[in-house]
Amino acid sequence: MLTPVVDDDGAPFWGYGTQGELRIQACANPDCGELRFPPRPCCPHCQSFDSEWRRMSGKGRVWSYVVPHPPLLPAYAEQAPYAVIVVELAEAPRIRLVGNLVSGPDAPLNSVPPERIRIGVKVQVVFSRSGLPRWVLERP
Structure with a gap:
C-alpha cells in the first residue's frame, strides 16, 4: 500500500x-x-x-474515475481491476479528492467491482488504519 x-x-x-x-x-x-x-x-x-x-461531513459524489489497465504500479497488479475515483465534496464542490472506492476501510482495492461505479454516485469517506482516506458507496 x-x-x-x-x-x-x-x-x-x-x-x-x-x-x-x-x-x-x-x-x-x-x-x-x-x-x-x-x-x-x-x-x-x-x-x-x-x-x-x-x-467535513465526508460525503461526496464521484466526479470522475478510471480503472487502470494494466495497473500503473506493478505491486497492484494482483488487485486489478480496481477503481481510482475523484470525489467532489458535498459541502465544498470545488474541492476534489482522489482515492479508491472500496467496500470498507481496510478492504482490498478490488472489493467493489468497477461496473458498480457511476459518475454522480454518492460516497462516504472511510479511513484505513494508516489514515488514508478511501471511499465507500453511500448506499451499497
Missing part, C-alpha cells in the same frame, strides 16, 4: 485522517474563509497566511 509523503503543510490532513476525520484547510481570515486543497501556506484568494482545519 502506498503511504503519503507528509510535508509541513499537509501534516494536519494526515493526522486528522488517523483519527478518522476528514478536515480541509481553510483561510482563517474572517473576510475570506475559502477552503483549499491541497494544503498550502498561503491563501490563493486573499494571500493570508492564517489557516484553520475545518471538519
Whole structure:
C-alpha cells in the first residue's frame, strides 16, 4: 500500500485522517474563509497566511474515475481491476479528492467491482488504519 509523503503543510490532513476525520484547510481570515486543497501556506484568494482545519461531513459524489489497465504500479497488479475515483465534496464542490472506492476501510482495492461505479454516485469517506482516506458507496 502506498503511504503519503507528509510535508509541513499537509501534516494536519494526515493526522486528522488517523483519527478518522476528514478536515480541509481553510483561510482563517474572517473576510475570506475559502477552503483549499491541497494544503498550502498561503491563501490563493486573499494571500493570508492564517489557516484553520475545518471538519467535513465526508460525503461526496464521484466526479470522475478510471480503472487502470494494466495497473500503473506493478505491486497492484494482483488487485486489478480496481477503481481510482475523484470525489467532489458535498459541502465544498470545488474541492476534489482522489482515492479508491472500496467496500470498507481496510478492504482490498478490488472489493467493489468497477461496473458498480457511476459518475454522480454518492460516497462516504472511510479511513484505513494508516489514515488514508478511501471511499465507500453511500448506499451499497
